[in-house]
Amino acid sequence: MMVTLVNSIFGPNGALSLAHALSGALVLVSFMMLYQDRLSAVINVLALHSAVLGLAVAWQAWIQAEPQLYITAVIALGFKAMIIPLALHRIVRRLNIHREVEAAVGIGLTMLAGMGLVALSLVVMLHTAAHSAVLAREDVALALATILLGMLMMIARRNAVSQIAGFMSLENGLILAAAGAEGMPLVVEISVTFSIVIAFIVIGVFLFRIRERFDTIDSTALDAFRGELQ
Amino acid sequence: MTSVILFCALAWSLLGGFGALRGRTPDARPLVYGASFIVAAIASGAAILQLAFGATSGTAVVLPLGLPHLGMNFQMTGLSAAFLIITDVGAATASLYAVGYGRGEPEAWRVLPFFPLFIAAMNMVLIAADAYDFLIFWELMSLSSWALVVAHHEDEEARASGVVYLVMASSGTLALLLAFGLLAGVHGQYDFASIRAAHPGSWVGAVVMLLALFGAGSKAGLVPLHIWLPRAHPAAPSHVSALMSGVMTKVAVYAFVLIVFDFLGKPAWWWGLIVLIMGGITAVLGVLYALMEHDLKRLLAYHTVENIGIIFIGLGLALAFRAERLDVCAALALAAAVFHAFNHSLFKNLLFLGSGAVLARTGERDMERLGGLLRRMPQTGLLFLIGSVAISGLPPLNGFASEWMLFQAILLSPRLSAWSLKLAVPSVGAMLALAAALSAACFVKVFGITFLGRPRSPAASAATETDAFSRAGMIGLAALCVVVGLAPGMVIDLFAPVTRSLLGARLPAGHGMSWLTVVPVSLSRSSYNPLSIFALIAAGAGFAAVILHRYGSRIICRAPPWGCGYTSPEDATAASPSLSTQYSASGFAQPIRRVFGSFVFNARDQVTMPMPGDVAPAHLISALIDPVWQCCYAPLLVLVGWAADRMNRLQFLTIRRYLTIVFITLVVLLVWVAPWG
Structure with missing residues (x-):
């Protein structure tokens, strides 16, 4: 019923168009994350990122009539849009680093690189999946762009918390790709999600540890500890 | 018959497990080796039955293990049956020998688990019928033999040899992995039946041939990939050295024949040229290295390099003939190569087991510290002599038969049309003749210095005859050398399915008495009847002996030889200088070192003589540079x-x-x- 409603509003392929729009929104939020220069803002954008993902996955569940995808959406909304950002905020407050700005690469350069990555993922998908439907192909291209932007976020920042945010958005891109592909088993998504939670816990503990030792969570301090700083 | 081999491999694996668990108990050693002998005898019997009476290919067995959709495929083809005979005859005799030899082996529990596993892996490589299994068991073969090489790991040299061996074995496996990857194509069909059905393009075929030459050649010991072989083979216990030198190198030959002859279809003309030239260089360099070497086991390992060269000359000729569709000539060359592989496995096993007996009884591998062993170990000495005659390619033993067949194939080279081959084959033939002559010279040195003369060390003078099991193993091999030498037609007929299945041609069967006379091409061209030659040699030698003893022996008188001024020739202690006045191994090799060594090895002899009147000893230092290493x-x-x-x-x-x-x-x-x- 809802699909026909959407179709009547947006045209004959409206259901898919909305999915497409949500994927595009995810990429847009990834770009937002790239130009944030405050840690608390980065975490808020991460929450937004996960919320958009939750909506996108829920919409996929609706149009594919795959109820188990709702579980993925709930996990995304519950865990990644609420619990993890709240926990990260708490860490930032406790470490008293909420005003820190630590971009290793300039914001403008990062944005330019991000645009190049989106173009690259569109070109790759155009060539490798030339025979498949246009919308499905571009959905995968957008997911790939989200993954690449997440990686870019990880290398463009020095601060470990922003690196976690980049890693989480990378993982959101993976889940978007998995939800778009029909027939991806739920087990895979659940295991990916759990691995993220474990990674979060480990990294959280790790952050407090390095803070205790080095009075900073700049990951270059670790290199100095190795005695290998160049 | 394929399943018989599978059960035998399972039995060996269980024996290996038993050796690992109970290896330290005193009864484990004879039990493992004895059972391994029985299993090997059964396996070789199965292979002989398959080859003699079975169809060209045995039944295929698929086990539900391994890769999904592929399983583990096993099948005994004519080719693998021939190499199974080589493997299991060698394994049976080495196991029988080890029942006695292993008694003196320190830390036998380091050898017991891996020895049966090594034999099992070689058998499985030979019956594997998909690329996955082939590579798995190939690697198992490499790793178990590596464990045997470093069994004496306290020895610095053994550890270094182990490292070199591991590096060379891994790069060889990598080459084979790539070759099979190319053969399987983009659809990844790894079973041999689909690989056979798909004919790769000419460029892919050429790359696969070169990769197979590298992968199999590094395991077989082709120059310049041989460097691990003379280090690793002698480092292992002697019955393992025999298996590695006599048998494992043949498994590598099998891999090359399988890929290049069975899978690749029609070869390009230059494939044969490359293999021929590499074979020729390997044969000559191998024997030259051996002549410069005075360590008994290492010398034998260098002779393995030489014989692998001879086998690859045969394979190269077969490729050249096949490229020009001269299938009968190709069959002759291939049959000669496979026959020589069989013969080499017999006499090389015999010689390594003999050297192991010498090593066990004297503790010496350096020939310069041996001597006079024929009186102290008469049976071992006689058996070693048979092996030496066979490896030197002297009639009427088996080494002559296969080398003679190879020369017959070389003499057919005018039928080739490519000019480069017309020029290359006779020169490779000359290299083969040179290698045969030099290896005879080398074994005069080995036997003369080790078994004749007087002992050069107290250990050599205190040696005693080796035990009955060791002798039984060697007697079996020596008897096979003689029987195969006297009736080569029997073995050639037995191996006929190899050439029939690979080339669609076989040698013309003999005329009524095929197993007595070998007729490679036609009766008008050449034939070899070993029995009549044997009769001639026996009659001539007997006649000469009668004449000598009838008319000569009465005027023999015993007198002390001139001892360069030293007066106690019978004083057999190491300190006695009279013992070092004997002809030495380096002295024997000096003329050859001067002729060939100066430009191949850049050999330099440096002599420091004391001034007249000075009683200080003179020194001779000869330095060699290994050209391949350099x-x-x-x-x-x-x-x-x-x-x-x-x-x-x-x-x-x-x-x-x-x-x-x-x-x-x-x-x-x-x-x-x-x-x-």
Whole structure:
């Protein structure tokens, strides 16, 4: 019923168009994350990122009539849009680093690189999946762009918390790709999600540890500890 | 019959497990070796039955293990049955020998688990019928033999040999892996039946041939890939050395024949040329290395290199003939190569077991410290003599029969049309003749210095005859050398399915009495009847002996020989200088070292003589440079060291740099994919 409603509003392929729009929104939020220069803002954008993902996955569940995808959406909304950002905020407050700005690469350069990555993922998908439907192909291209932007976020920042945010958005891109592909088993998504939670816990503990030792969570301090700083 | 071999392999694996669990108990050793002998006898019997009476290919067995959709495929073809005979005859005699030999083996529990596993792996390689199994068991064969090489791991040299062996074995396996990957094609059909059905393009075929030559050649010991062989083979216990030298190198030959003759279809004309030239160089360099060497087991290992060269000359000829569709000539060359592989496995096993007996009784591998052993170990000496005559290619033993067949194939080379082959084959023939002559000279040295003369050390003078089991193993091999030498037609007929299935041609069967006379091409051209030659030799030698003893022996008188001024010739202590006045191994090799060594090995003899009246000893220092090491491996090592130094920096980057490297790699790969998709 809802699909026909959407179709009547947006045209004959409206259901898919909305999915497409949500994927595009995810990429847009990834770009937002790239130009944030405050840690608390980065975490808020991460929450937004996960919320958009939750909506996108829920919409996929609706149009594919795959109820188990709702579980993925709930996990995304519950865990990644609420619990993890709240926990990260708490860490930032406790470490008293909420005003820190630590971009290793300039914001403008990062944005330019991000645009190049989106173009690259569109070109790759155009060539490798030339025979498949246009919308499905571009959905995968957008997911790939989200993954690449997440990686870019990880290398463009020095601060470990922003690196976690980049890693989480990378993982959101993976889940978007998995939800778009029909027939991806739920087990895979659940295991990916759990691995993220474990990674979060480990990294959280790790952050407090390095803070205790080095009075900073700049990951270059670790290199100095190795005695290998160049 | 395939399942018989599978059960035998299972039995060996269980024996290996038993050896691992109970290896330290005193009863384990004879039990493991004895059972291994029985299993090997059953396996060789199955292979002989398959080859003599069975169809060309045995039944295929598929086990529900291994890769999904593929399983583990096993099948005994004519080719694998021939090599199974080589493997299991060698394994049976080595096991029987080890029942006695292993008694003196220190730390036998290091050998017991891996010896049966090694035999099982070789058998499984030979019956594997898909690339996955082939490579798995090939690697198992390499690793179990590596464990045997480093069994004496307290020895610094054994450990170093182990490292070199591991590196060479891994790079060889890598080459085979790539070859099978190319053969399987884009659809990944790894079972041999689909590989046989698909005929790769000419460029793919050429690359696969070169990879197979590298992969199999590094295991077989082709120059310049041989460097591990003379280090690793002697480092293992002697019955393992026999298996590695006599048998494992033949498994490598099997791999080459399988890939190049069975899978690749019609060869290009230059394939044969490359294999021929590599074979010729290997044969000559192998025997020259052996002549310069005075360590008994290492010398035998260098002779393995030489004989692998001879086998590859035969394979190269077969490729050349096949490229020009001269299938009968190709069958002759291939049959000669396989026959020589069989013969070499017999006499090389015999010689290694003999050297093991000498080593066990004297503790010496250096020939310069042996001597006079024929009186102290008469049976071992006689058996070693039979092996020496066979490896020297003297009639009427088996080495002569196969080398003679190879020469007959070389004499057919005018039928080839390519000019480069017309020129290359006779020169390779000359190299083969040179190698045969030099190996005879080398074994005069080995037997003369080790078994004749007087002992050069107290250990040699205290030696006693080896035990009955060891002798039984050697007697079996020596008897086979004689029987195969006297009735070569029997073995050639037995191996006929190999050439029939690979080339669709076989040798013309003999005329009524095929197993007595070998007729390679036609009766008007050449034939070889070993029995009549044997009769001639026996009659001539007997006649000469009668004449000598009838008319000569009465005027023999015993007198002390002139001892360069030293007066106690019978004083058999190491300190006695009279013992070092005997003809020595390096003295025997000196003329050859001067002729060939000066330009091949850049050999230099340096003599320091004391002044007249000075009683200080004179010194002779002869220095050799290994040309292969100098040209191929030394620059390679420098290159690897340089690259490692550069790469070392990668170990000290920051976390963000590592992430950046991963990211850039991903982007580059995506850019690579984009236009090629």
